Every structure is written in C-alpha cells, then in structure tokens.
Amino acid sequence: MSVLAVSLSLAACKPETKTAAEIAPQSVAATDTVQRVSLTYKSAENYFINNTVQETVPEKITTQEAFDMYFGKATTMAENGLPTPVDFSKEFVIVADFGETSRSVDMRPVSLEKAGDDLVFLIQRQKARKQVLPVVPS
Numbered sequence: 001m002s003v004l005a006v007s008l009s010l011a012a013c014k015p016e017t018k019t020a021a022e023i024a025p026q027s028v029a030a031t032d033t034v035q036r037v038s039l040t041y042k043s044a045e046n047y048f049i050n051n052t053v054q055e056t057v058p059e060k061i062t063t064q065e066a067f068d069m070y071f072g073k074a075t076t077m078a079e080n081g082l083p084t085p086v087d088f089s090k091e092f093v094i095v096a097d098f099g100e101t102s103r104s105v106d107m108r109p110v111s112l113e114k115a116g117d118d119l120v121f122l123i124q125r126q127k128a129r130k131q132v133l134p135v136v137p138s
Contacts, residue, residue: 036113036120043109044093046083047071057097064088070095096123103127 049057050072057070064086073083086093096107110122 034116036115039112039114039119041094041109041112042084044084044086046074046076046081048074049097056099057095059095059097061093061095062088067093094119094121096121098125101127103130 048071050070053070058066061067061070067086067088075081075083094112098105098107104127106126106128108124110124111120112122113120
C-alpha cells in the first residue's frame, strides 16, 4: 500500500514538527538500534478541512468515506489545480492537522521513514504574517 500525505502536513506515529533551523542531519543515539528506511510518498494538493469539522482530524485515513467527512476539494484555475486523486484500495492518507491559527502557515513534507513498526513523517512548518481571520492550515 502506498502513502499519500495531506499536509494540513499515522496510526503508529505522530507528525513531528520542526522549524527550518531544526532540520539538519542528526546523529542516531547509540541506544537507537531501529533502522530507518526512507519511503516514497506524494503530497495531496488542493484540499481543505471542512468547516463542519470541530475535532482534530485523524492522523491516518484509510477510506474514501472517512476522507470525505473531513476534507473538501479546492479546485483552482491554476495549472495542476485539480485535487490530487486518492486510490484508497492502494493508498492511505497521513494527516498533519495543527489546528486553527491566526497566522498564515507554510507546511512542507520533508521525509517519511519506516522505523521498525512505526512511520515517522517529518514536516517543516513556518508561520508567517498575522491574518484577519483564523484558518486551519492546509
């Protein structure tokens, strides 16, 4: 099964957030014997969290029905303006939901790794200028 990441950003892992300054090669502690393997993924673009959603979105979504409960499509006129298709028979979605904020937020997936039975999804998040209305980053 392949992975589709919705960056808004896992059943076995929580999204780990780092600032740009914190993203750097790090040595693995001597006690860490779990080997990490990089996984390929694609980012889901042009989705938004539905305004009816009050709770935090689950970290892992495996069905179209569950996905549709939380997300709406944000088609634009730009090139590649259609939402990224998700084939739930072969893919699942990892969600990074950091909640509502009054600042614009730029989130970019950095890596997805398998560490033993866990998945580690690293996201770079940068807050910018204050906005008039609060938003849920996507």
